[in-house]
Amino acid sequence: MEERVYWTAEAADMVGIGTSTIRKYALALEAKGYNIQRNDKQQRAFTKKDVAALKRIVELTQAGVMTLDSAVNTVIAEFTEVDPSEEQKNEDIDDEKIYSANDVAAILEHVKKQDERLDRIERFNRELITRLDEQTNYITESINKRDDQITSAIRELQDTKKLIATSAEEKAEHPKGFLSKLFGKK
Incomplete structure (x- = not known):
């Protein structure tokens, strides 16, 4: 079964980018030795593996950490089939990953942006x-x-109660006289 x-166009829809971008990524892959099938009219025929490779390139480049060239190199390393005799060599190379100057510059720029963001947050x-302290005060x-x-x-x-109490005591000490009681003077 084939x-x-x-x-x-179908691959572009599956990956979620334009056809011209698919062509650009395919050319970059082919330039690095990645094989994409073609028909008699030299039109590219993408397999599921090819579509997955293109999706991975989109992920890496849209994350802003890798350039297209670096992403293509990474995808080729991930998607090309390794000869068993080459497997040990590749494991040694993986341990000593070498980044291009563009990769390092992109990573440094990303780190710089993160530092600036942290400074703003601080x-x-x-x-x-400061505002919380002002409100508390x-x-x-x-x-x-x-x-x-x-x-x-x-x-x-x-004080008012004391004055009232004192006044009441004074009144109690000086009872009204006979005449004041008789004529009702207070």
Whole structure:
């Protein structure tokens, strides 16, 4: 049974990018030795494996960490079949991955952006802490003012009660005279 193939437009739909981008990625793969089948009219016939390789290129390049060239090299390493005698060599190479200058520059740029983002977050956090401290101070001052006003009002009430009590005692000590009782003078 022959494996199902997909033409450029079908592969573009499956991967989720335009046909011109599929052609560009296919050319980049072929330039590095990746074999994509062609029909008699030299039209590319993509297998499921080819479509998966193209999807992987899209993932790597859209993540912003790899250039197209680096992504193609990575995909070729992932999707090409390895000769068993070459397998040990590839394991040694995997242990000593070598990144191109473009890869390093892209990674450094990504790290720089992350550092800038962290700096912004730290500044924002410091500003939030400052505002929180200001609010806490305002609330504390407001509570203290309210407490002072309540204390002052209680003292005034106590003083008033004392005056009333003193006045009542004075009245009790000086009873009304006979004439004031008789004529109703207070």
